[in-house]
Amino acid sequence: MAKSLFEEKLNSGKFLITTEVGPPKGVDIEELKHHIDLLKEKVDAINVTDHQSSVMRYPSLGGCLLVKEQGGEPILQMTCRDRNRMALQADLMFAHSRGVNNVLALTGDSIDVGDHPNVKPVFDVESAQLLRLIRTLESGKDAAGNDLKGSPEFCIGASVHPSADFIEPQLIKFEKKVAAGAQFFQTQGIFELASFRRFMQYASQFNVKILAGIIVMASAGMARYMNKSVPGIIVPQEVIDELATAEKGKGLQKGIEIAVRLIRGIKEENLCDGVHIMAVGNEGIVPEIIEAALMEHAQT
Amino acid sequence: MIIVEQKPVDEIQRMIAPYERVLILGCGTCVTVCNAGGEREVSFLHDALLLAEVESKEISHTFVEHTVKRQCDEEFLDLIAEEANDVDAILSLACGIGAQSIAERFPEMVVLPGVNTSFMGMAKQWGVWDERCTACGDCRLDDTAGICPITRCTKGILNGPCAGTKNGKCEVSPEMDCAWILIYQRLERLGQLDKMRRYYPPRNFRPIPRPRRIMASPSIVAVGGSHG
Incomplete structure (x- = not known):
C-alpha cells in the first residue's frame, strides 16, 4: 500500500507537477491559505518550505497541516539546520500522526545567509543522514536504537543540483541519497535543458523519480541577485539577457514565458518524471504557468 | 597553535578600571607566535595603557609586565607568585586556558582576559591565520x-x-x-x-x-x- 497519495502518484507514471509555498513571517496566515487554495487542485503536491534561505518564519509543519486541512497533499520540507536528531525525530512522528507523510530531506542553507546570523547552527545530521534516520524510524527504532511504540511511514525525497558548476561531487552525494532511500528528487532550479539532459542521461539509471526544479524569475535584477546571493543558484547569462528584454514592469511575464518553455521542453522530450515549480513569492501565478505549459503542449 | 586576538584598548581600560595595580602577563607560546600576547605585545599594551591614561589626565593605575614561558602550566606560574602578591589584578594575554590556569593557581586573584581566544589554526601568510581544527x-x-x-x-x-x-x-x-x-x-x-x-x-x-x-x-x- 502506498505510504501517501503522492507516492501513489509517483508510481502512476503520469507527468507530475509539484509547487511550493513559503510560510509568512508572523501569524497572519491568510495569504498562505489563499495560495494553498489556489494551488491544491492544480498540482500533485505542495511543498512547504522550512525557513527558506535561513529566514525565520511560520513553521513548515504548520503549513503542511494547513495544506491537509484544506484538502491538499503536502510535502514537508525538513532541513537539518535548526534541529538535532531528537527534535527531527519528534517532528517526524508528529507529522506522521497528522497525516503529513511526504518529506523532502534537505541539509538546509547556512545560518549566515539568513536573517538570524548570530544563532547556533545545528547540522547534527545532513540530508543523506536524515533520509536514513527516516528509514530507521520506519523500521520501528529511533536513532539510538530504542524501540518505538508504533512506527511512522513516509514517502521521502531529496534535492540534487543538476547544473552545479562542479558536478562530480554533487553526483556522489546524489548517489548517497539514492542509497539512503530517497524515492524522488526535486532538483535545484534549472534554466536550460542542455545540462539537464546530461544529468538525466546519468540519473535515469537509478530507480528514483526526478522532478525538474523550475524557478520563475520576476526580472533580470532578480536573476542577478540570485546569482550573487542565493546559495547554489546559477542563472545563465542568456536567461538574464532574455529577462532584460522585457519592458519595464513585464519582467514576471517574461519569467513565466521562460518557465512555460522549459516545462514544455521537458515534457515533449520526456526528460524526467515531472516538474517542481518555485515561484518564490509569486505563488499566485503558478496555475497560469501550468495551464499554459500543458495547453501549449496539447496544441503541438 | 591557538590563535588569539588582542581586545581593543578601550575594552581593556574598562576592565581594569576598578583595579589600581595591574600585572600584564604575557605567554611565550602560541600567542607569541600569533603576535597577540607575547613579550613584545605585553610591552606595547603597557605603553598604550599608559598613554591612554596620560591623555585622559587621570593616572589611576600602576602596571608591571612579565611574560612566562607557558601560562597553562602551573610550574611556570610559580615564578610570578611574588609579583602576584603585589597587584590587584592580573591582565592575562594568554589564551583562555592560560587565564584560567592563573585563576586556579591564585585563588584570591582577579584575572582579566586581555585577548579573545579565537581558534586552533595556522599562519597562511604574514598576519593571516586560518582555522584548521575544532x-x-x-x-x-x-x-x-x-x-x-x-x-x-x-x-x-x-x-x-x-x-x-x-x-x-x-x-x-x-x-x-x-x-x-x-x-x-x-x-x-x-x-x-x-x-x-x-x-x-x-x-x-x-x-x-x-x-x-x-x-x-x-x-x-x-x-x-x-x-x-
Whole structure:
C-alpha cells in the first residue's frame, strides 16, 4: 500500500507537477491559505518550505497541516539546520500522526545567509543522514536504537543540483541519497535543458523519480541577485539577457514565458518524471504557468 | 597553535578600571607566535595603557609586565607568585586556558582576559591565520584526504558538499573555499575517491559535553611528561 497519495502518484507514471509555498513571517496566515487554495487542485503536491534561505518564519509543519486541512497533499520540507536528531525525530512522528507523510530531506542553507546570523547552527545530521534516520524510524527504532511504540511511514525525497558548476561531487552525494532511500528528487532550479539532459542521461539509471526544479524569475535584477546571493543558484547569462528584454514592469511575464518553455521542453522530450515549480513569492501565478505549459503542449 | 586576538584598548581600560595595580602577563607560546600576547605585545599594551591614561589626565593605575614561558602550566606560574602578591589584578594575554590556569593557581586573584581566544589554526601568510581544527575528539582526516570538513565546511557535514557551492566557494562567502570541493580534488589526486563514496553516519557528539579530560596511560606518566 502506498505510504501517501503522492507516492501513489509517483508510481502512476503520469507527468507530475509539484509547487511550493513559503510560510509568512508572523501569524497572519491568510495569504498562505489563499495560495494553498489556489494551488491544491492544480498540482500533485505542495511543498512547504522550512525557513527558506535561513529566514525565520511560520513553521513548515504548520503549513503542511494547513495544506491537509484544506484538502491538499503536502510535502514537508525538513532541513537539518535548526534541529538535532531528537527534535527531527519528534517532528517526524508528529507529522506522521497528522497525516503529513511526504518529506523532502534537505541539509538546509547556512545560518549566515539568513536573517538570524548570530544563532547556533545545528547540522547534527545532513540530508543523506536524515533520509536514513527516516528509514530507521520506519523500521520501528529511533536513532539510538530504542524501540518505538508504533512506527511512522513516509514517502521521502531529496534535492540534487543538476547544473552545479562542479558536478562530480554533487553526483556522489546524489548517489548517497539514492542509497539512503530517497524515492524522488526535486532538483535545484534549472534554466536550460542542455545540462539537464546530461544529468538525466546519468540519473535515469537509478530507480528514483526526478522532478525538474523550475524557478520563475520576476526580472533580470532578480536573476542577478540570485546569482550573487542565493546559495547554489546559477542563472545563465542568456536567461538574464532574455529577462532584460522585457519592458519595464513585464519582467514576471517574461519569467513565466521562460518557465512555460522549459516545462514544455521537458515534457515533449520526456526528460524526467515531472516538474517542481518555485515561484518564490509569486505563488499566485503558478496555475497560469501550468495551464499554459500543458495547453501549449496539447496544441503541438 | 591557538590563535588569539588582542581586545581593543578601550575594552581593556574598562576592565581594569576598578583595579589600581595591574600585572600584564604575557605567554611565550602560541600567542607569541600569533603576535597577540607575547613579550613584545605585553610591552606595547603597557605603553598604550599608559598613554591612554596620560591623555585622559587621570593616572589611576600602576602596571608591571612579565611574560612566562607557558601560562597553562602551573610550574611556570610559580615564578610570578611574588609579583602576584603585589597587584590587584592580573591582565592575562594568554589564551583562555592560560587565564584560567592563573585563576586556579591564585585563588584570591582577579584575572582579566586581555585577548579573545579565537581558534586552533595556522599562519597562511604574514598576519593571516586560518582555522584548521575544532578539537572534535573524533579525527577523520584519513577519510577526507587531510582536509577537515568539520572545521572547514561551514555546516561541518560528512557526506559531501551541499548544493550551495559555487565556483568552488562556500555559500557563506565567495572568499571561502568549499571544503568538500577541496576534499574531492585531493582524494581524486590520491586515487582515493572511494572514500568519498562511502556513507558516513551521524557524528558522535559525545565528546562535546564539556569539560573533557584525558588521562595519560601509566607508562607515559612514569616517564615524566613533556615540560620544556
